[in-house]
Amino acid sequence: MSALDLRSAWHAVVPAESLRDWPIGASVLDEPIALVRMNGTVVALRDVCAHMNVALSGGWVTRYEAGDELVCPSHRWRYNAAGRCTYIPELGDEQVIPEWAAVPSYSAREHYGAIWVRLQSEGQRESNELPQLPDGRWHVAAVQAQTWKAPAQTVLDYFVMQAGNLLGSGTLSACASPLAAVWVKDGCSLAVMVSVTPLTRKASRSFWIAAVDIGIDSHLRTASLTQNEFGHAEFCKGLAHRLASGSDYAATAG
Numbered sequence: 001m002s003a004l005d006l007r008s009a010w011h012a013v014v015p016a017e018s019l020r021d022w023p024i025g026a027s028v029l030d031e032p033i034a035l036v037r038m039n040g041t042v043v044a045l046r047d048v049c050a051h052m053n054v055a056l057s058g059g060w061v062t063r064y065e066a067g068d069e070l071v072c073p074s075h076r077w078r079y080n081a082a083g084r085c086t087y088i089p090e091l092g093d094e095q096v097i098p099e100w101a102a103v104p105s106y107s108a109r110e111h112y113g114a115i116w117v118r119l120q121s122e123g124q125r126e127s128n129e130l131p132q133l134p135d136g137r138w139h140v141a142a143v144q145a146q147t148w149k150a151p152a153q154t155v156l157d158y159f160v161m162q163a164g165n166l167l168g169s170g171t172l173s174a175c176a177s178p179l180a181a182v183w184v185k186d187g188c189s190l191a192v193m194v195s196v197t198p199l200t201r202k203a204s205r206s207f208w209i210a211a212v213d214i215g216i217d218s219h220l221r222t223a224s225l226t227q228n229e230f231g232h233a234e235f236c237k238g239l240a241h242r243l244a245s246g247s248d249y250a251a252t253a254g
């Protein structure tokens with residue numbers, strides 16, 4: 001798989017709930033990313049200020065008439081959601097912003113309880129769609145990302161092999177992104193989605209999203225998940241906890 005393929009793929013980066021009113025820093029394929037909510041939507045900018053390389057994720061969002069702007073914590077240059085610098089304090093009233101005063105912006109979406117990023121701008125052709133659960137109503141839980149000391153493909157192969165343990169006769173129903181897959185078992189309407197991102201050639205990060213049919217009683221689904229011999233106790237524990245807690249993650253697929 002070429003580097004280009006991976007940059008055009010959607011990667012689940014952080015749980016959506018971790019992105020609130022202030023920016024957070026993340027990394028996708030070694031690219032430092034500032035994730036931030038601006039103008040009511042999720043925005044991903046390169047986390048390196050065009051001025052002196054300070055991390056923009058250490059800044060804050062301020063609302064202006066023209067829209068929300070991300071303020072660099074160092075010298076307070078301001079960036080809009082497209083990554084264009086809109087204001088440089090040192091220029092005073094003569095705001096002639098140079099062309100180079102900008103940072104790349106990437107496609108970002110909030111989807112199934114996670115923030116997904118594709119290392120291409122919104123304007124570039126959508127070569128990959130976001131992974132989708134099959135039709136139906138689902139209660140979705142995003143499980144914390146985990147880091148593995150293994151190449152991404154090895155990790156994904158492992159999940160394909162182990163999916164049988166979690167879902168019994170469930171089948172791999174979709175492969176919507178080079179490193180994301182959805183498994184579904186119709187009998188108990190359980191789906192598992194995993195996004196695997198290479199950190200280096202020897203290390204990867206996996207991000208799990210699980211979903212159950214919202215008609216299933218939460219006690220039943222928690223019990224069936226914890227009794228499962230998936231061989232990954234922390235995953236099952238976290239998953240059961242998240243699925244059992246509240247309706248924050250209720251979602252409708254599609």
Ligand code: FES
Pocket residue numbers: 049050051052053054072073074075076077
């Ligand atoms: S480093 Fe960001 S404004 Fe100077």
